[in-house]
Amino acid sequence: MSLTPLLDGPDLREGAEPAARHLARLGPSLLSGPELIDALDQSDLRGRGGAGFPVGRKWRSVAGRQGPRALIANGAEGEPLSFKDRLLMQARPHLVLDGAVLAAGAVGAEQIVLYIGREHSAAADAMLHALAERPATERARIRISRAPVAYVSGEETAAVQFVNRGVALPMSVPPRPFEAGVGGRPTLVQNVESLAAAALIARRGGAWYRSSGTLLVTVTGAVARPGVVETPLGTPVAEVVERAGGHPGSVQALLLGGYFGGWVAADEAWDLPLHPERLRGTGHALGCGVVAPLPADRCGVAETARIVSYLAGQSAGQCGPCVFGLGAIAETLRRIAVGRSRPDDLARLDRWSAELPGRGACRHPDGGAGLVRSALGVFADDFAHHLARRGCAAARPLTAGVA
Amino acid sequence: MSEPSARPWDGARGVARVGTSRVSLGIDRIRCDGRGYCAELLPEMIRLDDWGYPIVSSERVPDHLLDHARRAVAACPLLAIRLAADGRSR
Ligand SMILES: Cc1cc2nc3c(=O)[nH]c(=O)nc-3n(C[C@H](O)[C@H](O)[C@H](O)COP(=O)(O)O)c2cc1C
Ligand code: SF4
Numbered sequence: 001m002s003l004t005p006l007l008d009g010p011d012l013r014e015g016a017e018p019a020a021r022h023l024a025r026l027g028p029s030l031l032s033g034p035e036l037i038d039a040l041d042q043s044d045l046r047g048r049g050g051a052g053f054p055v056g057r058k059w060r061s062v063a064g065r066q067g068p069r070a071l072i073a074n075g076a077e078g079e080p081l082s083f084k085d086r087l088l089m090q091a092r093p094h095l096v097l098d099g100a101v102l103a104a105g106a107v108g109a110e111q112i113v114l115y116i117g118r119e120h121s122a123a124a125d126a127m128l129h130a131l132a133e134r135p136a137t138e139r140a141r142i143r144i145s146r147a148p149v150a151y152v153s154g155e156e157t158a159a160v161q162f163v164n165r166g167v168a169l170p171m172s173v174p175p176r177p178f179e180a181g182v183g184g185r186p187t188l189v190q191n192v193e194s195l196a197a198a199a200l201i202a203r204r205g206g207a208w209y210r211s212s213g214t215l216l217v218t219v220t221g222a223v224a225r226p227g228v229v230e231t232p233l234g235t236p237v238a239e240v241v242e243r244a245g246g247h248p249g250s251v252q253a254l255l256l257g258g259y260f261g262g263w264v265a266a267d268e269a270w271d272l273p274l275h276p277e278r279l280r281g282t283g284h285a286l287g288c289g290v291v292a293p294l295p296a297d298r299c300g301v302a303e304t305a306r307i308v309s310y311l312a313g314q315s316a317g318q319c320g321p322c323v324f325g326l327g328a329i330a331e332t333l334r335r336i337a338v339g340r341s342r343p344d345d346l347a348r349l350d351r352w353s354a355e356l357p358g359r360g361a362c363r364h365p366d367g368g369a370g371l372v373r374s375a376l377g378v379f380a381d382d383f384a385h386h387l388a389r390r391g392c393a394a395a396r397p398l399t400a401g402v403a
Numbered sequence: 404m405s406e407p408s409a410r411p412w413d414g415a416r417g418v419a420r421v422g423t424s425r426v427s428l429g430i431d432r433i434r435c436d437g438r439g440y441c442a443e444l445l446p447e448m449i450r451l452d453d454w455g456y457p458i459v460s461s462e463r464v465p466d467h468l469l470d471h472a473r474r475a476v477a478a479c480p481l482l483a484i485r486l487a488a489d490g491r492s493r
């Protein structure tokens with residue numbers, strides 16, 4: 001059986017796989033409803049949008065509720081370093097649609113919203129085209145909604161609020177979407193890659209996924225061929241970096257999980273397994289599956305300052321600790337990076353980043369705080385150098401991205 | 404959820420701990436504007452960050468502090484604090 005079940009089929013450059021070819025290649029789903037939820041439990045499939053929550057458990061929590069329910073297929077992909085969701089929607093839209101229809105059936109959702117980032121036009125076009133190829137009974141329940149271009153647009157309560165009121169801002173929880181979401185209905189919010197994986201599990205079973213499941217990884221940064229690779233769960237980090245044309249020797253550290261993830265020292269990173277649970281066991285997180293090596297000649301302090309400045313700028317501006325905390329952390333990192341630190345800056349960074357998690361309506365501040373804490377460890381020497389109020393040559397390209 | 408390292412609320416009001424309620428404090432971060440009345444009324448469980456926004460203990464409220472906790476909830480001008488069985492420290 002194929003090693004790349006998510007992206008199998010016609011050459012990716014050909015664009016969206018037509019419905020007939022998709023069905024001829026994969027055949028119909030064998031599992032649905034409660035049987036599919038059992039298979040998801042058995043598969044141990046974890047959400048691929050970032051948080052890594054068990055998919056089967058999430059479906060159960062919505063399926064068990066009363067009254068009409070809804071589903072949001074999350075294809076916002078606001079993470080600047082991630083490209084896997086748009087590629088999947090662009091190339092294999094029917095796998096995503098299969099997953100959405102199966103999920104809706106299993107949790108009792110009448111309404112399906114495909115929530116696609118406004119900047120991902122090729123993906124939206126492909127999904128729209130694929131929708132036209134589906135049976136009328138399906139089409140009637142599915143609509144496309146375009147997420148505003150902003151980091152927090154893809155956060156689940158922001159997605160719900162956008163669908164309800166046209167404002168993509170996170171809301172305070174409770175209620176969580178599974179309690180009250182679209183139109184007040186219990187709502188399943190699931191990443192599009194998670195849904196595609198569920199569609200494969202519906203054909204091949206939970207045990208198959210456990211032994212042969214794959215995930216999509218965006219490899220970017222210091223590699224010759226940045227892009228998306230599909231790889232078996234558990235693949236060592238070094239392997240995907242090499243496949244993308246990177247050389248472990250020339251890398252000092254690696255950003256794992258995107259802007260919401262964390263830095264890992266190169267020596268430690270290469271053998272880490274790309275597997276949500278096994279990675280968590282090592283104290284790291286897979287996030288949305290970004291692997292971005294930092295070249296040896298770039299400054300980790302400056303790069304962290306750049307990313308946290310971006311995240312602070314993307315705060316939805318609703319919660320004090322997120323606005324002021326992330327803002328102050330970004331400001332402090334910037335002045336350290338350019339060699340203008342003040343006494344106690346390091347202690348402040350340490351305290352602020354410890355105080356921030358859990359103190360926003362959404363987890364946006366948690367992501368920035370985690371990134372800073374990882375940087376304080378991995379780039380400890382560089383911080384010491386900068387704190388001696390010296391800049392460094394590598395700190396200059398503050399505006400150039402990792403990508 | 405990471406707990407702040409210093410926990411000034413650990414000092415009790417001179418009352419022996421006899422039991423722990425089932426509820427904990429949660430803050431609606433969108434409503435809260437950080438004036439900090441709550442921290443004055445319940446310093447055992449709420450302190451303020453450098454900008455005046457509350458840092459709340461995620462522990463369940465001990466019985467001997469329940470009245471104070473209810474007073475803090477009632478005093479919040481923005482109805483931003485709740486006491487609930489699932490009340491996460493948010
Ligand atoms: C600030 C922020 C931004 C997020 N952006 C996205 C996104 O663009 N796409 C996505 O699938 N999940 C995103 N998430 C995660 C969602 O809230 C939600 O957990 C996810 O869509 C659930 O799907 P999953 O369980 O399949 O991962 C974001 C979360 C946060 C806190
Ligand atoms: S935590 Fe930040 S991003 Fe999330 S809702 Fe509050 S202000 Fe917006």
Ligand code: SF4
Pocket residue numbers: 430434435436437438439440441442455456457478479480481482483484
């Ligand atoms: S009293 Fe209310 S508004 Fe004021 S800091 Fe406390 S929770 Fe926030």
